Amino acid sequence: MSSYAPRHSPSAFSTPASTTLFRRLTWEGTVPLEIRVDPNELPANSDRGLECYYIQAPRVSYLPLLVPEIKRFLQDVVFDETAARTMKEEEWWFESDGGGLLKWHWPIGLIYDNHAISQSVRPTTAASFFAPLRIVLHLASPPTEKLLMSPSAEACKQAFMGQLKEADFIRWGNTKRMTGLRKAEQDGLWEGIKEHNFDEYWRVASKITPTTTPTRSHSPPPPPTSTSLHTRPPSADPGSTAAPDRDGASNVRNIPARIYLPDGPVLQDLVPPVLEDGSMHTLGAFLTAHLPLLFPDPHSKKPNLAYALIQGVPAPPDTEMAWLGACMAGADGWVNICVGLLREGARYP
Amino acid sequence: MQCPEPNARTLPSAWTSLDGGNVMHEAHEALETYKKKDVNKVVVRFKAVGNAPIMKQNFYKITASNRFQAVIQFLRKELGWKQGDPLFTYINLAFSPAPDDTVANLFKSFSTDGHLIVNYSTTAAWG
Structure with a gap:
């Protein structure tokens, strides 16, 4: 299934330093957005040449958290004084260029990847991983029923x-x-996202996220030096005294993961870290189990018809689900797997 | 500002598809199969928390492809709740699911003895 050489490292379970690295890479990931006010809703006397706002937004952030920044831009640059004064951001809502509602409660990285895979089924459109996602900002009459929640940062x-x-x-x-977290700690998680502050978020998140310390039973034995590496860097884990095994990524019951297909649906199921035969549960096995028509059993020698994006990264099929849960989950704890179709005759060297 | 070369970024070779006439067609058909709605019904059991009124009948069969939002709306109707009346819903006394998640997904992950247990409260309980 994989063209990669077999792993010679003891396990995909990485040293703590690389755990922190992948968590930081996930955290620092950004996506380009082009936010344009619906031209029909621009107030009179707006500066029409400038109604587009470009931003490189953190993947772990949310649209409502961008609102203050967009509002400042519109006030300062686009609207005249009257329009700026009467602007009601509690009525704002966002649509993708193609007309799909953008969910307030989806991480921005997920919105971006979900758009990318939806483009993969439209062969005529020139999809690109690099082009900004075009978003239309509406200034009034939010379709509350479809948005499913009030468009506020608090919601x-x-x-x-x-x-x-x-x-x-x-x-x-x-x-x-x-629930064991203090109120201030729970708030700290959200503040960490709002401020895009890795340390503030992980100071608390490390108490609820599994570790990637090598485990005894399921993975091949850890390297002899691993015991000296048990201490995680301070930025990832200040003073946790929990036993590494109990909190280990392969000791969770299941990994929180969802599969997103182009234009829906979203699939969720229990994802145990270890399969019944004792082998580590991999992304490839998970996809074959749920989407065998797109990801045929590797023994069948049939080619995959699709690929999987995780945090914008095409992830290799032999990636272990437990590792994904510990290192590539979003700030909300979920591993979002966006499945796109491979293009006809496309070559990916 | 489109990138001139679609999918210019390389994918790992493990995901590479073979050239061939019907690959994309087959892929689209596969997607259509996975888009079919789950018409099975699952049992949802409502349990009041705190001062919330108890329902006379609290077992309902609900189509699995419904979103959780539909369950909330159904519950509000059964309770005679007016728009704006506070209602908080939880699974297994533990968390509020996203309103766009489907009953099928929640059932697969959280059912107990063949039931999806939905707790409801007039105040935030496990917020």
Whole structure:
């Protein structure tokens, strides 16, 4: 299935330093957005040459968190004084260029990747990983029914907390790790996202996210030096005293993961870290189990018809699900797997 | 500002598709198969929390492809709740799912003894 050479490292489970590296890469990932006010809704006397706002937005952030910045831009550059004074950002809502509603409670990186895979099924459009995602900003009459929640940062925070708790429940069978956090700590998670502050977020998140310390039973034995590496860097874990095994990524019950298909649906199922035969559960096995028509069993020698994007990265099929859960999950704890179709005759060297 | 070369970024060779006439067609057909709605019904069991009124009947069969939002709306109707009346819903006394998640997904991950247990409250309980 994979053309990669077999792994010679003891396990995909990385040293703590590389865990922090991947978490940081995930955290620092950004996507280009082009936000344009719906031309029909621009107030009179607006400066029409400038109604586009470009931003490189963090993947882990949310649209409502961009609103203050966009608002400042419109006030300062585009609108005249009257329009700026009467602007009501609580009525704002966003649509993709093609007309799809953009969800307030989806991480921006997921919105971007989901758009990328939806382009993969439209052969005539020139999709690109690099082009900014074109977003239309509407200034009034939000379709509240379809948005499913009020377009405020507070509602977004509540939804984010709900996702974190759901992820916690999937991992451990209860939400004790989340409910065990003090109010200030829970708020710190959200503040970390708002401020895009890796250390602030991970100071708390390390208490609820599994570790990637090599485990004894399922993976091949850890390298002899691994015990000296058990201490995680301070930025990832200040003073946690939890036993590494209990919190280990392959000791979770399941990994919080969702599969997104082009233009829907979204699939969610229990994803155990280790399969019944004792082998590590991989991305390829997970996709073959759920989407065998797109990812045929490797033994069948049939080619894959699709690929999987995780945090914008085409992820190799032999990536372990447990590792993804510990290193490539979004700030809400979920591994979002966006499946796009390979193009006819396309070559990917 | 489109990138001149579509999919210019390389994908790992493990994902590479073979050239061939019907590959894209086959892929589209596969997608259509996965888009079919799950018409099965699952049992949802509503449980009141705190001061929330108890329902006379609290077992309902709900089509699995429904979104959780539909469950919330159904519950509001059954309780005679007016728009704006506060109602908080939880799974397994633990968390509020995203309103766009489907009943099928929630059932697969969180059902207990063949039921999806939905707790409801008039105040935020596990917020």
